[in-house]
């Protein structure tokens with residue numbers, strides 16, 4: 630039976646998910662080596678969460694996939710195409726959700742979403758309206774269409790950034806820290822949205838995040854990058870069992886209240 634009435638303007642059939650293959654990727658900036666022999670395969674349609682401490686090279690790795698950085702050695706491909714070839718971005722629809730949203734402050738939410746479709750002449754105004762309002766509805770933002778980014782909360786801006794990525798009908802959706810700076814409830818909502826988008830659109834999702842709850846709840850697989858090295862790639866269940874102290878300490882950091890510095894503070898007050 631056709632589900633014509635519930636069918637969304639974003640059609641998964643027309644945008645098959647693409648995978649990413651990273652082979653022996655090394656990246657240095659001058660004498661600083663940031664990525665060390667990273668090999669990784671992200672499967673079409675999966676949610677892959679890349680975790681790791683601040684400065685471990687997560688954003689640099691993401692930039693290789695969207696072609697903003699080129700490998701010092703090694704190879705990155707999106708589907709079958711070379712990620713560092715500018716034409717790849719023409720052939721594969723990739724959307725990157727930036728940490729701070731990267732919205733145009735002078736444009737309304739509606740116009741921020743419509744911009745890409747207008748620039749690429751992908752639809753007439755009626756078609757644009759359908760796609761934009763469809764994306765806003767998915768993210769519970771219908772009421773915000775005419776607002777300016779400055780009039781939104783941080784969580785709303787994050788959702789607008791995701792909605793803007795959705796109107797591109799991406800085959801590959803990349804998120805850089807989608808839940809940072811959000812309260813735990815909003816962070817969980819964003820995690821649910823990322824998970825539901827995969828189910829509805831069969832998009833491949835790569836999420837760079839420090840958010841342990843997000844990783845353990847929505848990832849198919851999690852990669853942990855430390856000091857530019859990929860320590861492990863594992864399912865959330867495998868990760869919970871992992872006994873490598875570097876991974877356990879990263880996932881379950883403890884605050885040492887017995888630290889003498891805390892004692893000094895106590896007695897000083």
Ligand SMILES: Nc1ncnc2c1ncn2[C@@H]1O[C@H](COP(=O)(O)OP(=O)(O)OP(=O)(O)O)[C@@H](O)[C@H]1O
Pocket residue numbers: 658661663681682683684685686687688689690
């Ligand atoms: N264009 C650049 N030139 C020189 N060094 C860079 C450049 N981009 C990143 N780096 C360095 O690469 C390292 C990794 O940076 P990256 O932004 O990938 O970290 P990250 O894992 O995303 O950290 P965070 O969790 O804080 O976002 C850092 O030491 C950073 O200073």
Ligand SMILES: [Mg+2]
Pocket residue numbers: 687688689
């Ligand atoms: Mg980063």
